[in-house]
């Protein structure tokens with residue numbers, strides 16, 4: 001069993017810290033539909049935590065609960081050792097939880113640069129007056145944060161499309177810009193909803209590499225939803241398996257792979 | 273060969289995010305400013321100031337204000353006329369109530385008051401969008417005009433129900449009232465237009481503008497990355513109202529001198545400014561100027577050509593103008609939602625590559 005406070009060291013030698021977020025007995029209903037039923041799991045500092053499950057299992061709903069978009073009827077979210085009160089999505093973001101969406105949600109009318117800069121909203125605090133005259137704090141912030149954003153842009157290799165309006169980009173690049181925007185927030189937890197969906201093999205490999213590098217270089221905790229079992233097994237430290245709103249497995253990729261309930265519900269479905 | 277950005281590399285982020293990143297554009301901008309401040313005041317006469325320059329400058333401010341709300345933040349408003357009226361009446365009350373304070377200050381405070389009123393009428397935007405918000409702002413339009421018509425306090429119980437601008441001076445030069453010289457009125461408005469445009473440009477290229485555009489493009493995603501929708505929308509209403517209020521104050525005090533609210537600030541005014549924004553280009557400061565120039569110049573041009581040149585009757589020429597404007601609105605909405613500003617951008621793009629298109 002994992003220790004609650006100490007953390008552990010992974011096979012490849014990465015240090016995983018204590019619990020940073022804990023979902024306790026979450027239940028979420030939409031009218032008669034039970035999207036999430038009494039699910040509990042934790043996320044540790046610095047780990048890559050995957051959520052898998054067949055279509056409609058409630059994975060996206062779970063991310064939406066974490067980012068404050070849905071309020072569960074029952075259960076508690078604990079973040080950094082404190083029970084989180086009911087929050088608006090923007091307040092959750094201000095706490096350092098960033099995310100991407102299953103269906104890309106970029107600002108199509110804005111350039112790549114502006115999209116990614118918007119991710120810095122948590123770090124930019126200058127007032128309306130200062131911004132009106134582009135002087136003092138406003139100008140300083142703009143330059144400092146631009147420098148940070150350029151590092152992210154380099155990191156994700158999207159320098160060449162910096163000034164391009166996002167609406168004109170192909171799907172794979174959009175996914176990357178969305179990741180850049182989330183990373184720009186310097187999140188303590190990064191939520192990724194199917195970052196590789198709809199990509200070809202090469203794009204998937206690139207994206208996997210980026211996810212690993214983000215985790216490695218910035219030490220970002222990542223919660224990841226993914227359908228591709230191969231990808232999940234390669235990337236993640238621990239996996240939660242959902243089916244019809246219930247949790248049917250939780251553990252390392254190897255443990256999950258050999259769990260009979262999981263094989264029946266998920267792997268079986270995936271291979272027929 | 274004269275329009276080039278090659279060799280014009282940016283070595284700092286300050287330089288890269290400036291308003292006119294291309295040198296040639298920057299020079300042209302300074303040249304325009306120089307002409308506007310140092311040449312035009314010496315050559316203009318009464319006709320040009322009243323027919324072209326004052327309406328252009330003032331409508332530009334109003335269009336910038338509306339563009340921030342509609343073009344940048346995506347919140348529709350049909351209440352511009354009503355909000356301009358707020359600026360005008362605020363200015364009137366301030367001018368008559370505090371005659372010792374500078375008209376300069378009055379105009380700015382009028383903007384501030386309008387900003388407050390605009391925020392109040394912007395509150396429904398937190399719940400409703402698009403068509404329904406448009407109807408709500410339309411209600412504001414009719415309510416405000418009704419209010420200024422009915423409540424005597426606003427027009428100091430004058431017998432005619434009109435408001436008249438008393439004479440006020442800046443540095444001893446009359447700016448309002450019958451004695452005002454054309455160049456003085458022009459310069460006074462020019463200062464406001466230039467400062468408003470700069471402020472609007474700064475706000476829209478910085479974090480505030482990004483928040484507005486994020487709300488416009490996808491409000492749910494904006495909220496999830498940390499944009500407070502309440503603050504973003506209401507700040508757009510406030511800033512928009514500030515500009516529109518200044519425009520209203522100038523329109524009344526400097527341009528017309530006397531105002532009957534229903535006639536001057538009716539629903540037609542709301543549509544006129546909205547058309548300027550649509551024709552000029554949604555989400556573009558330059559477009560706001562282009563749209564204002566176009567709709568101010570069009571009637572002057574048609575009148576001179578059709579009535580003066582071809583001898584058409586005046587009302588026929590006026591109807592012809594409606595047809596042209598209506599047609600253009602449809603064309604721009606369907607084919608080029610980014611308006612004249614986008615046409616200009618495309619033209620520049622072509623020119624930049626010419627004569628080697630690859």
Ligand SMILES: Nc1ncnc2c1ncn2[C@@H]1O[C@H](COP(=O)(O)OP(=O)(O)OP(=O)(O)O)[C@@H](O)[C@H]1O
Nearest residue numbers: 030033035053054055056057058059060061062102
């Ligand atoms: N806003 C909503 N209103 C009503 N029902 C919803 C809503 N969002 C999700 N659901 C339902 O909740 C269940 C779980 O949906 P969810 O999107 O979380 O699944 P998922 O695991 O992400 O599936 P997928 O792999 O297809 O993305 C589904 O039955 C879905 O129809």
Ligand SMILES: [Mg+2]
Nearest residue numbers: 059060061102
């Ligand atoms: Mg999903």
